[in-house]
Amino acid sequence: MASIRILPLIAATSIAACTDRPPPPPDTALREPMPPEVAEVIQPAWPKVLKACPGLQRYWSDLENAGTEDNRSFAPPEARRVSLLLKVAGSPKTIPGAFGAQGHTCTFEVTPDGSTLTVPKLACASVCLGEDADPHIPMRTRVLRLPLVAD
DSSP states (O other), rough: OHHHHHHHHHHHHHHHHHHHHHHGGGGGGGGSSHHHHHHHHHHHHHHHHHHHHHHHHHTTGGGEEEEEEOOOOSGGGOOOOEEEEEEEEESOOOOOOOOTTTTTTEEEOOOOOSSSSESSHEEEEEEEOOOGGGGGGGGTOOOOEEEEOOO
C-alpha cells in the first residue's frame, strides 16, 4: 500500500519540477512582425543584447513584447536608435519589487551599427542587469549604456 501513496507524490513532484523550469530563451521577442528596416538592426543585435542583459532571460516570464520604435528618419545622427519595447507585468512574479519596474514599458535602444545598447530607465536597467542598476549608472546621466559584443 505504501507504494501506491508514493506514486502520486512522485507525479506531483515531477509536475512541479516541470513548471519550475526557466522560460524558453527570449528569442520569441523577435518572432513578432517588425518592419524589415527595424529587423535588420534588432535581429543581429539581439544575441548581444541577451549577453549584455542577463536579467532578460532570468525575468523573461514577466516581460511581454510591446513593439519597436525607429527614430532614424528624424533624429540627429548621434541620437539615432532602433528600440525594442518590453512591457513589465503589473504584478511580476520573478522581477524583484525593489527594482520598481512593475508596469513599466522598458526601451532597449540599439545604435544603428549594433554596437551600443542604451536603457534609459533605472528600473529597466535593473531588469537588464538582473540586479540593482543604481551603482552601475553614472549619476550625471542616469542612463545605462553597454557595449554590445559578440561571443
